Amino acid sequence: MSDKSGEGAGEQPERISEAEHTVMEALWQRSPLTAQEVCEEVCGPRGWSLATVKTLLSRLVVKQAVGTEPDGKRFLYTPRIARSDYVGTESRRLVDRLFGGRAAPLFAHLAQSEALTEDDITEIEALLRELKS
Amino acid sequence: MSDKSGEGAGEQPERISEAEHTVMEALWQRSPLTAQEVCEEVCGPRGWSLATVKTLLSRLVVKQAVGTEPDGKRFLYTPRIARSDYVGTESRRLVDRLFGGRAAPLFAHLAQSEALTEDDITEIEALLRELKS
DNA sequence: CTCCATCGTTTACATACGTAATCGACTACG
DNA sequence: CGTAGTCGATTACGTATGTAAACGATGGAG
Numbered sequence: 001m002s003d004k005s006g007e008g009a010g011e012q013p014e015r016i017s018e019a020e021h022t023v024m025e026a027l028w029q030r031s032p033l034t035a036q037e038v039c040e041e042v043c044g045p046r047g048w049s050l051a052t053v054k055t056l057l058s059r060l061v062v063k064q065a066v067g068t069e070p071d072g073k074r075f076l077y078t079p080r081i082a083r084s085d086y087v088g089t090e091s092r093r094l095v096d097r098l099f100g101g102r103a104a105p106l107f108a109h110l111a112q113s114e115a116l117t118e119d120d121i122t123e124i125e126a127l128l129r130e131l132k133s
Numbered sequence: 134m135s136d137k138s139g140e141g142a143g144e145q146p147e148r149i150s151e152a153e154h155t156v157m158e159a160l161w162q163r164s165p166l167t168a169q170e171v172c173e174e175v176c177g178p179r180g181w182s183l184a185t186v187k188t189l190l191s192r193l194v195v196k197q198a199v200g201t202e203p204d205g206k207r208f209l210y211t212p213r214i215a216r217s218d219y220v221g222t223e224s225r226r227l228v229d230r231l232f233g234g235r236a237a238p239l240f241a242h243l244a245q246s247e248a249l250t251e252d253d254i255t256e257i258e259a260l261l262r263e264l265k266s
Numbered sequence: 267c268t269c270c271a272t273c274g275t276t277t278a279c280a281t282a283c284g285t286a287a288t289c290g291a292c293t294a295c296g
Numbered sequence: 297c298g299t300a301g302t303c304g305a306t307t308a309c310g311t312a313t314g315t316a317a318a319c320g321a322t323g324g325a326g
Contacts, residue, residue: 015312017312017313017314018230018313018314019313019314019315020313021230034273035273035274036272036273048314048315048316049315049316049317050316051315051316051317051318052314052315052316054273054274054275054316055314055315055316056314056315057274058274058275059313068274072323073272073273073274073321073322073323073324074272074273074274075273075274084242087231087232087242088242088246090227090231091227091231091239091242091243091246092246094223094224094227095243097151097154098220098223098224099220102250102252102253103240103243103249103250103253103257104252104253104256104257104260106224107236107240107253107256107257107260108256108260109217109220109221109224110224110228110236111260111264113221113224113225116236116264117235117236119235119237120235120236120237120240121261121264121265123237123240123241124236124237124240124257124261125261127237127240127241127244128254128257128258128261131244131249131254132254148282150282150283150284151283151284152283152284152285153283167303168303168304169302169303181284181285181286182285182286182287183286184285184286184287184288185284185285185286187286187303187304187305188284188285188286189284189285190304191304191305191306192283201304205293206291206292206293206302206303206304207302207303207304208303208304
């Protein structure tokens with residue numbers, strides 16, 4: 001089988017960098033967007049120029065993390081990977097790397113470092129109850 | 134105040150890369166170690182050469198993440214940052230970046246993606262009970 | 267039809283990272 | 297005393313990342 005560069009199904013997605021992730025967040029929030037619109041969302045907070053956003057968008061297109069759709073002269077950009085997938089992968093990576101794949105130690109750490117608010121605790125209790133249903 | 138490059142207390146620690154982290158884990162496991170010994174721990178699993186470990190160690194020394202102590206001809210390397218600090222920082226970064234700083238959504242994600250084992254759940258329940266004590 | 271504002275694309279460049287070979291100093295063996 | 301092994305330090309080099317300017321096409325204003 002020519003797995004040359006076709007689209008098969010077995011492409012493990014390329015890593016998305018932190019700057020790129022910022023752009024993804026904008027697209028997950030609302031899409032499709034033009035480069036201009038993405039910039040309006042993120043350039044301010046990050047102190048970026050439009051050029052930077054354009055670069056990041058191209059790289060994300062190459063990585064197949066966002067897709068384009070022509071709209072007259074310009075493009076509309078849309079995420080091609082779900083936020084939940086990204087978040088899941090990243091979370092898993094962290095848990096694997098730092099806690100030997102076990103979630104409990106991560107939880108313990110968050111608890112100890114006071115990263116858990118009252119609300120978090122209440123919510124987690126609710127989730128636990130659901131899990132045991 | 135001269136915050137020039139002295140040692141004050143206000144140095145936010147430089148990022149430790151993934152490869153460097155592998156070396157840190159070896160040192161957290163047991164220390165002090167020689168470069169040789171670190172290599173014995175990690176070169177196999179990662180397919181690294183001793184040279185690579187040496188490079189990573191130097192970079193970690195520059196980043197002040199590990200300290201050295203002369204031992205005759207060679208050095209003994211020791212972590213200068215606690216694993217729990219590193220783990221805490223990294224966890225926080227992830228939670229901030231992906232979950233708006235809230236731990237509950239992270240937890241929900243782990244739960245949904247089946248990243249939680251029975252044991253995890255039991256342990257977390259125990260932790261929760263402790264927190265509410 | 268001409269000119270300008272915009273697009274996306276290409277090129278740029280500094281720093282970080284992964285991975286390692288090489289080099290100068292020193293020590294231990296013969 | 298000379299030589300080989302070992303150590304940390306220096307240098308190397310390709311790719312990734314952050315950040316952006318330059319370029320060529322093109323569509324709309326006049």
